[in-house]
Amino acid sequence: MTGSACLSLRDLVVDIPGRADSSPQDWNVFPGECWAILGPNGTGKTTLLHTLAGLKAPRAGEVQLFGQSIGQLPRRLVARRLGLVFQQRQDEFPATVLELTLMGRHPYLSRWEVESPRDVELARQALARVGLAGMEQRAVATLSGGERQRLAIATVLAQDPAVWLLDEPTNHLDLHHQIAVLDLIREKQRQRRGIVLTLHDVNLAVRYCSHLLLQYPDGQACWGPTAGMLVPEALEKLYNQPLTRGEIDGYPVFLPRLGSGTNLV
Numbered sequence: 525m526t527g528s529a530c531l532s533l534r535d536l537v538v539d540i541p542g543r544a545d546s547s548p549q550d551w552n553v554f555p556g557e558c559w560a561i562l563g564p565n566g567t568g569k570t571t572l573l574h575t576l577a578g579l580k581a582p583r584a585g586e587v588q589l590f591g592q593s594i595g596q597l598p599r600r601l602v603a604r605r606l607g608l609v610f611q612q613r614q615d616e617f618p619a620t621v622l623e624l625t626l627m628g629r630h631p632y633l634s635r636w637e638v639e640s641p642r643d644v645e646l647a648r649q650a651l652a653r654v655g656l657a658g659m660e661q662r663a664v665a666t667l668s669g670g671e672r673q674r675l676a677i678a679t680v681l682a683q684d685p686a687v688w689l690l691d692e693p694t695n696h697l698d699l700h701h702q703i704a705v706l707d708l709i710r711e712k713q714r715q716r717r718g719i720v721l722t723l724h725d726v727n728l729a730v731r732y733c734s735h736l737l738l739q740y741p742d743g744q745a746c747w748g749p750t751a752g753m754l755v756p757e758a759l760e761k762l763y764n765q766p767l768t769r770g771e772i773d774g775y776p777v778f779l780p781r782l783g784s785g786t787n788l789v
């Protein structure tokens with residue numbers, strides 16, 4: 525890989541309350557790459573994303589945004605370069621869909637500046653891109669779960685950062701909208717954005733992501749280009765689930781092996 529990394533982990537140890545230190549992570553996201561963090565519930569995928577965003581301090585090591593420690597960068601600069609789609613949203617305050625999308629433009633405004641017609645145009649374009657055109661004046665609180673998820677993505681589209689961090693971006697979405705959102709993420713890859721996301725669907729990760737990080741419950745992790753990470757035994761160990769491997773459209777496909785047990789522990 526040539527050029528500079530947009531996001532780097534330098535011997536990063538994520539701080540998960542009550543857990544022993546996990547193994548340090550040291551990897552780079554280059555422009556045009558999409559990394560999927562895969563792992564079972566509770567292994568720390570969201571916590572890792574929050575740490576990458578500079579919202580949670582690591583136990584050790586550091587996160588760098590374009591070669592600079594994220595903790596030392598002004599938050600406004602971070603807000604221009606880093607876009608977040610997270611699960612827990614602070615969007616319960618009364619706002620319209622357009623007003624919330626316009627928040628994606630706020631890192632570019634000075635303290636007392638109001639949004640320009642160009643900002644409004646960008647917000648409207650972003651809403652149209654995720655299929656929310658015509659809903660600009662709706663109160664956010666009236667949206668369905670899937671509409672709210674697409675609104676969060678529209679806000680980052682309007683922001684147009686170099687690095688995107690997305691926690692389960694397909695959550696709440698029907699199959700058509702899952703693919704539409706992942707196609708949009710692929711489009712952003714082609715535009716040389718760097719992307720890190722969490723996904724529970726390994727088969728979608730295989731199709732859409734250039735790199736995979738397998739986060740194991742014991743704190744160990746391994747990572748690399750997707751093709752090299754698709755070792756069935758490694759995925760079975762990751763999910764504690766026997767798998768069957770097939771191939772569709774030239775892509776490997778992993779499905780749970782039937783009759784392999786379904787207890788909840």
Ligand SMILES: Nc1ncnc2c1ncn2[C@@H]1O[C@H](COP(=O)(O)OP(=O)(O)OP(=O)(O)O)[C@@H](O)[C@H]1O
Binds near residue numbers: 570
């Ligand atoms: N504030 C907190 N206090 C105590 N434990 C916490 C706190 N925040 C997270 N945890 C725990 O840290 C662990 C990692 O949580 P995290 O949300 O990062 O997991 P995850 O891999 O994203 O899970 P999921 O796939 O279920 O979304 C979980 O066991 C969670 O209960």
